[in-house]
Every structure is written in C-alpha cells, then in structure tokens.
Amino acid sequence: MKIVKMILFYSLFATVLYIGCAFVAPSHGERFSASSLAPFYWGGAMILFVPGDLWLHHNLSRFVALGVLALAGLMSLEYYWFCDEYRLIIHLNSNDKISLADKYNFHRYWIHLGIVAGYLLSAAGVSHLIKRKKSLEATVANVP
Numbered sequence: 708m709k710i711v712k713m714i715l716f717y718s719l720f721a722t723v724l725y726i727g728c729a730f731v732a733p734s735h736g737e738r739f740s741a742s743s744l745a746p747f748y749w750g751g752a753m754i755l756f757v758p759g760d761l762w763l764h765h766n767l768s769r770f771v772a773l774g775v776l777a778l779a780g781l782m783s784l785e786y787y788w789f790c791d792e793y794r795l796i797i798h799l800n801s802n803d804k805i806s807l808a809d810k811y812n813f814h815r816y817w818i819h820l821g822i823v824a825g826y827l828l829s830a831a832g833v834s835h836l837i838k839r840k841k842s843l844e845a846t847v848a849n850v851p
Contacts, residue, residue: 716768726752729745729749
C-alpha cells in the first residue's frame with residue numbers, strides 16, 4: 708500500500724510542477740495564453756496534492772520534493788535570464804508570433820513555488836512534532 712501512496716504523491720507533485728511551468732510558457736499568438744489559466748489548474752492540482760501528501764505522511768518524500776522545488780527554482784531563474792537577454796532579439800525576428808514570459812509571470816511562478824515549499828516545510832514540521840509528542844507520551848507511560 709505504501710508504494711501506491713508514493714506513486715500518488717510523486718504523480719500529484721509532478722502535476723503541480725508541470726502546471727506551474729505554464730506560468731512562464733511562451734505564447735504563440737493564442738488569444739488565451741497558458742499563463743492566464745495556470746492559476747486555476749494549479750489550484751486544482753494543489754487541492755489534490757495536499758490530501759495526497761497528508762495521506763502519505765512521509766517526511767523523506769517531502770524533503771525530496773523540496774529538493775526538486777529548489778532545482779525547479781534554479782532552472783526557472785536561468786530561463787528568466789535567458790528571456791531577459793533574448794527578448795528583444797526574438798521579438799524582432801518573429802513578427803510578434805512568439806512572446807516570452809514577462810517578469811510578472813516569473814514572479815507569480817516563484818510565489819507559487821514558495822507556497823508549495825512553505826506547505827511542505829510546515830507539514831514536515833508538524834509531522835515531526837506529532838511524532839515527537841507520541842514518543843514522549845510513550846516514554847512517560849513506560850516510566851514507573
């Protein structure tokens with residue numbers, strides 16, 4: 708049963724990360740870009756991810772997910788620098804067919820990464836406190 712919980716956790720976590728990438732995805736001249744619908748999809752994915760995480764209740768998986776979030780933040784920072792450097796060149800050569808993500812979309816993406824990281828840290832902290840309380844109660848019950 709634990710393997711099913713792990714698969715569910717990492718699948719939902721990957722969904723949250725994948726939908727988060729829509730915040731900074733380039734638009735190819737669409738009327739509604741992916742970044743306009745990303746908060747709704749991201750919220751739905753988080754509604755599924757949080758109960759899945761609480762059901763799994765595994766701190767090591769949370770810390771692995773935090774490491775993945777840190778790497779995603781670093782990769783988005785590199786993409787931010789790329790967009791900032793090449794925005795004018797791509798804009799001039801593409802006849803407005805491709806528009807790269809602007810700074811506002813990156814800030815939204817980083818805020819959403821921070822929300823997920825904050826949730827994972829607080830869930831790990833509360834889980835640790837609950838386990839510590841149970842172990843203290845068990846030791847107090849065993850003391851004559």
